[in-house]
Each structure stands twice: as structure tokens, then as C-alpha cells.
Amino acid sequence: MAKAYLPPKQTGIGQFVDSIFLIVLVYGCLMLPLLFNFGGGESAAEAPAEKTEITWQSLQQNEVMQAQWEKLGYSPEEAAELINARFDYSIEPISLGVTALVILGYFLFVLKYSEKEYRDVIAERFGRTQK
Amino acid sequence: MSTAATAESGKDRLFLLKVLGPIHVWALGVGIVLVGEYMGWNFSVAKGGALGSLIACWVIGLLYTCVAMIDSEVTSTVAAAGGQYTQAKHIIGPLMAFNVGLYLVMAYTMLEAADALIVGDLLTQLAEESGVTDFNAQAFVVLTIAILAFMNYRGVLMTLSVNFLITAVAFIAIIVMFFGISPWNEGVTIFHGDLLTGLPYGWIGVVAALQFGMWYYLGIEGTCQAAEEVRSAGRSIPLGTMCGMITLLIAASLTWFMASGLLPWEYLGQAMVPLYDTARMTGSPMLQTLLFVGTLFAAVASANGCINDASRAWFSMGRDRYMPTWFGAVHPRYRTPFRSIVFLIPIAVSFAFTGLLDQVITFSILSGLLGYTFMSINVIKFRRKWPLGVIDRGYVHPFHPLPALMLLTLCTATYFATYLGYGPQLLSIMVFYIIASIWFALHRYKYVARGDQFTMTWPRPAGY
């Protein structure tokens, strides 16, 4: 049987610092997209800067839709904003590639490193020689 | 719970109380999720149209059915608090386990913050309707978290019994409303024929909708956090989880059906409280009140379950010294992981008040998604290291490895969906987990005892 690994005892201050570290890290990463002023998920409204008067017909709403909008308290002008808002689903190959690589790389790293640590755990728990 | 004091003599060991049954498991799982039917799922309508959302609802339902089956099998053998964290520790290895533990704590604590904010929003709405304009909901957000944490602190049985009650009310509210609308009168009380349009973005919109389609079910896997506190976990957890999944599939389909039949999709896609709005459209004050109460209860039940789950995960990590060992303490009287519960209160409150709700929710969903990706890898390794028959399984999921592969495929599609809407957030969240992993590998892991972490009475894994 291999000699068991004896972990050092952590001081109270060390425990405190470790807890704080993670919290700071979380906040840092929550702020990250804001720092770079990325606006993920924003809908690109194709502003209907039209001169024509907005009516339910011009918004292509049938009678039932129109009735429901009115029941919700919307005028055609107010509803137009929602109806004309559209997401932008354009795909940039580079950023998609980077994202895919980061996720894949992360999992490969975690799995590989875990495997190494896991062998130690099994060796200590069940003994190294037995197979 | 007076018998809890029997172990106070000092030489006995403390352990979490085994007092829960299948209905508590159901309440924990469904309780966390059901708020997703009241709000949040409808953003998938904006992403892909009403029909796109329905497709997403069922595709993601398939993903979660895989999750529930896989999870049930593994948990029925790993009866320990910490759920997937403990599974990862025994099946894949320490660094993965650390990451999974973080997924759980982050996903649940952040969801808890969002739930508490919903309670605040609902009360603000109520105040505005009664003519008050300068109402500040902060006190009630804090109060919600404080009451729930207090209940969690004082014992798990009470906590989850209350959760069962309020979850049941919220679920019944959806059913009652469905019959209240009398959905068999197409064209009279419900208007799918006129309101449903084609796919506004085509099929890419359907893929994009997958991200918010997760709201229909996000959190059902939380059931296995209770494993250490459930009587005969090997049977109760699969039973509670599967019943929960069926409940959610019903609730999700009904919710979609009602909302899409009464609201134009462009409105539905951005509504804050879609089910409540649907109730407003019926013009029935009874249904409106019912749905208001339902929304409130669903949010409270969700926050409650999240406190329970996040603290179990944090506690388990503390117990193994993955996190400071101070958190691994059990209350000698109430038998709860009391220090973890208290520690997570200010964190949840701060998440609620940062004004970063969008980021917080995305972080929560993505942590969940990373967890599902882990599960598919986990179950394949599990079957390989301990083939059927080597250890006792309370439940064996069928068609292995099909569910695992399907889960992995759907996860990939959902990552892509997230990229479409929230690319930068996705990357910044990955940065968090990468830095945390390096920190664990280089610094934190030295405090962890090696062989002692493997606590199951399983034989040596095949191939090691």
C-alpha cells in the first residue's frame, strides 16, 4: 500500500482568503462583458423610419392579433416597436471557432488533469500493486 | 425533530437527518423549475417564434429526460449530499468534481437571487396597482431570502414540506387556468389559428430558442442534492425525479399552449410575466388572482430549493476540503449544513442587487449546461468503470449509451444557441471556470486528502 498523502491543515485566515478569492473571481467575470462593452443578445431593431402611418394592416396583423394587442393596451405605434424588433443571428466564423476551442479545450484539460489526480486517489484507496 | 439531539454526547458522529421521502424529492426538483413556466421560457418565443419555442420545448424536454434518466441511475448508487459533485469525484476525478461543485453552487445561488427579485417585482406591481409610486422592493427581496434561509437552517423536513405545498399550488394553478380558459373552443376562447405564424427566423431561430427553452426544466437535476437526507435514496430519487420530469413536461406544454393561443408572439417574446398576462387576457379576476399567487409561490419555491441545493453542494465541497473545511460542519441540533447556508445568504443578496441580472441569469443557465455536458461524459465512464452487475444500482436507465450521446449532441446545440445570443458572456463564464480550475489544481488541491475522498463501498474501478 502506498504511503497516504497527508494534507496540511489550513489556517483560518487561509480559509477566509480562499473563500474571498472565489467571490472576487465571480464578480470579475460577471463584469467582464460590461468592461468591454459587449452587448450580447441585443436585438437590432430595423427602425421603421417610415413616413407612412402605422396601422395594424401595415404591421400585417390580422383581426384577432389586433384584438389581442388592444386588449393588452397597445396602440399600433407601441406595438410596432415590438413587432419590428429582430435578432441578428449572423455568425462570425472566427469568434465561433474561438468559443468552440475554449469550451473543448476546457473540458479536455479538466478531464485529463482529473484523470491524473483520480489515479492517485484510486491507488491510495485500493493500493497500488493490486490489479 | 427532537430526537436529533441524541448524538450530542460528543463521541457519536453527526450526520444529516434522513427524513425525506419521494414527495420531497419531487417538491425539490419541480419547485426549483416551475417558476420557469411562469416566466423566462417565453424569451425562446422571441428567439424563434411561437412554434420555434414549442419545438425547443420538446427538444430540450428530450435533453432533460436524458438528464433525469442518467442522473437517476448514478444517484441511485451515490447516496451522498453534493449530488453530481460526489458523482464526479468518484467517477471522473477531483478537478472535474471541483468544477461540478462550482457549477451547482453558482447555478443555484444565482437562480435564487433572480427568484427573490421576481418576488420584489410582483410586490412592486401590486403596490403600483394600489396607487403607490415610490415603493421600494429591496426590503422584501432581502426578507424572502432571510425567511427561506432561516427555514433551511432549522431543518430540511420542514423546508421541503413547505416546498411541496407551495409547488403543488403553483402547479395546480396552471392546470386550473388551462380548464378555466376552456381550450376546446378554438376561435372563441383561444386563437391558435389566427395567432400562430410560421418560423420568423427559419430554423436557425429554432436553434437559438434552445437556450431559453432550458427554462422549462432548468434545475430538475437538483433532486440528487437531497440524496443524503432521503430514506432509501436508491428508490426515492429516481421516482421523485421521473415524476418531476413528467410534471414539468405537462406544465411546459400547457403553458405554451395557453400563452401562444392568447398572446401575439411578438408580445409574448418579451413579456416579464407571460402566464399572468395570459390570465389577464381571459378577463377573469379569479384566474388573475390565482396566477398572481401561483407566480409568487413558484418564485418562492424555487428560491427555497436553490438555497437547499447550493448549500448542500458547498457543504460537500467543504467536507472534502475542496473548499475551506469550516463549511463542512453540520448543526448539532438541526442537522443542516448551517454554515454553508449562512455564508451563501450575502452572496445571493449581492447578486440580486448588482443590477447585472442579465449576466447573472446567463451565468446560471450556462453553469447548468456545463453540468449536463459533464453528465453525459460521466455516465459513459461510470458504465465503463463499473459495468452493470458489479455494483447495486437502484435504477438502470435504458438504451445506454444513446441517452448520453443524445445529451452531448443537444448540449452542443445549446452552446451554439448561447453563442448566437450571448457570445461574450459565454466566453467570460468560461474564463471564470478556467481560472478557478487552475487555482484548484495549483493551490487548493493540496489541502485535500487523496484516498479518503473515495467514500463509496464500491470495488476498484475496471482498468485502474
Added chain:
Amino acid sequence: MSIWTIASYAAWAISALLLGWMLFDLIRVGAVYGEDFLMSAREGEDELLQEAEEEEGGRK
């Protein structure tokens, strides 16, 4: 003062009370019981303990 303002003050007060109690109890428990006892919960071991007790026909 409207009923909502009063309710909001009450909410702060109750929150403070609950949080204060938890903090107090947390510190009290830490002072009364030894750390080793509080940390004595072991994963997977509770099951064995309970089974052993049941075999003795023992207490609940």
C-alpha cells in the same frame, strides 16, 4: 405613512431579526461544540450507522 412604507420597514426589521438570530446561533454553536464534532459528518457513513442501529432494534 402608507401601509406599504410600514410593511417595508417591518420587512427590514424581520430580516434583521432572522439574520441576526442565525448569526448568533452560528457563533454560539461554534463556541459550545468542538470543531471535530461539528465536522464529524462523513459521506456515505450515515447509511451504515443507521443500518447498524436498526439491526440492534435500536432508537430511531
